[in-house]
Amino acid sequence: MTKTILSGVQPSGKLHIGNYFGAIRQFLALQEQGNHCYYFIADYHAMTSVKEPALLREYVREVAMSYLALGIDPEKSVFYRQSDVPAVTELSWIFSCLIPMGLLERCTSYKDKVAQGLTASHGLFYYPCLQAADILITSCDLVPVGQDQKQHIEVTRDIAEKFNNQYGEILTVPDAYILDNTAVVPGLDGRKMSKSYDNTIPLFETAKQSSKRVMRIVTDSTPVEDPKDPAKCNVFAMLKLLCNEAELAQWQEKYTRGGMGYGEAKKAVAEKLNELLAPYREKYEQLVNDPAYVDDVLAEGGRKAREKTNVLMEKVRSATGLR
Numbered sequence: 001m002t003k004t005i006l007s008g009v010q011p012s013g014k015l016h017i018g019n020y021f022g023a024i025r026q027f028l029a030l031q032e033q034g035n036h037c038y039y040f041i042a043d044y045h046a047m048t049s050v051k052e053p054a055l056l057r058e059y060v061r062e063v064a065m066s067y068l069a070l071g072i073d074p075e076k077s078v079f080y081r082q083s084d085v086p087a088v089t090e091l092s093w094i095f096s097c098l099i100p101m102g103l104l105e106r107c108t109s110y111k112d113k114v115a116q117g118l119t120a121s122h123g124l125f126y127y128p129c130l131q132a133a134d135i136l137i138t139s140c141d142l143v144p145v146g147q148d149q150k151q152h153i154e155v156t157r158d159i160a161e162k163f164n165n166q167y168g169e170i171l172t173v174p175d176a177y178i179l180d181n182t183a184v185v186p187g188l189d190g191r192k193m194s195k196s197y198d199n200t201i202p203l204f205e206t207a208k209q210s211s212k213r214v215m216r217i218v219t220d221s222t223p224v225e226d227p228k229d230p231a232k233c234n235v236f237a238m239l240k241l242l243c244n245e246a247e248l249a250q251w252q253e254k255y256t257r258g259g260m261g262y263g264e265a266k267k268a269v270a271e272k273l274n275e276l277l278a279p280y281r282e283k284y285e286q287l288v289n290d291p292a293y294v295d296d297v298l299a300e301g302g303r304k305a306r307e308k309t310n311v312l313m314e315k316v317r318s319a320t321g322l323r
C-alpha cells in the first residue's frame with residue numbers, strides 16, 4: 001500500500017556515509033516503491049549550530065546537490081527547504097503550548113550536544129518540538145531515520161496524541177522506520193559516525209581523500225599472523241555495509257584464520273566505497289555547474305510542500321480557535 005513518507009537532513013556540514021546508509025538509502029528505496037515522499041533540508045534546525053549566514057547558504061546548497069546526486073527525484077518526491085514552509089514554526093509553537101517541559105528535558109540529543117560544546121540555546125532545547133512539526137505537518141505514516149532520531153520520533157508521537165486528545169483527531173501518528181543493520185553506522189574511531197565527532201567519511205570528496213580517511217580507521221594491535229575478531233573491528237563494520245554475503249563470508253574467514261593485516265581490509269573498504277560513490281560524485285559535479293537547476297528544483301519543491309501543508313494548517317488553526 002502506498003504510504004506517505006517524510007524525512008530530513010540538517011545542513012550543518014558535509015553529508016557522510018552514516019547519513020547515506022542510516023537514512024538516505026532508505027529515502028531512495030521508499031521513493032522507488034512509489035510512495036508519496038517528502039524530503040527536506042532542515043535549515044531552521046541547522047541554525048542551532050550554524051550561525052554564519054554564508055556558511056548556512058553553502059551547506060544548504062551542498063545538501064541539496066547531495067540529495068539530488070544520490071537520486072532523490074523531484075518528479076517523484078517533494079523535495080524542499082524547510083524554511084520555504086514557514087508554517088512549521090507556527091505549528092511548532094502550537095505544540096510547544098501542549099508539550100510538558102519534562103518531555104523535552106528527557107531528550108538525550110540536547111544533553112549530548114551541550115556536552116559536545118554547543119551553546120545551550122532555547123532553540124536547541126526546543127528542537128524536538130520543531131522536528132515534530134516537520135513530521136506532523138505532512139500527515140505522514142513513516143519517518144525513515146537512523147537510531148539517533150528514535151527518541152525524537154517518540155516525542156512526535158506523544159505530541160500528536162496530546163494534540164488529538166485536546167483538539168480532535170486531526171494529526172496522523174507516524175512510525176519510525178529504522179533498519180536494524182544500518183541504524184548506527186560507526187565512524188573512523190568506532191563511535192557513531194557524526195559531523196560533531198570529526199570521524200566521518202564524507203560522501204562527496206575525491207577517491208583519494210576518502211581512501212586516506214579509510215586508512216585512519218582505528219584498529220587494535222593484533223599482529224598480522226594472529227586471528228582477529230571481526231565483531232570487534234571497525235574496518236569489518238565498514239565491510240558489512242559494502243560487501244555482499246559471499247564477499248563478507250570470505251572476509252570473515254580471512255579474519256578468523258589469521259595472516260591478514262588490517263591494511264588489506266582497509267584497502268578493500270576504500271575500493272568498494274569508491275566504486276559505490278563514483279557515479280554519485282560525477283552527478284554532483286554536474287550539479288555544481290548548474291546552480292540554476294538546483295534553485296528551480298527547490299523553488300518548485302517549496303511551492304508543492306506549502307500547497308500540501310496549508311490544508312492541514314487550516315484544519316489546525318480552525319480546531320485550536322485561531323480561526
Ligand code: TYM
Nearest residue numbers: 007008009010018019022023042131145146183184185193
Ligand atoms: P542529521 O542531519 O543528524 O542526520 C540525517 C539522517 O542521518 C542519520 N544518521 C545516521 N544513521 C546511522 N548511523 C549514523 N552514524 C548516522 N548519522 C546520521 C540520522 O539518524 C538522520 O536520519 N534531527 C534530524 C534532522 C531532522 C529530521 C526532521 C529528521 C529535522 N527534522 C524530521 C526526520 C524527520 C538530524 O539532525 O538528522
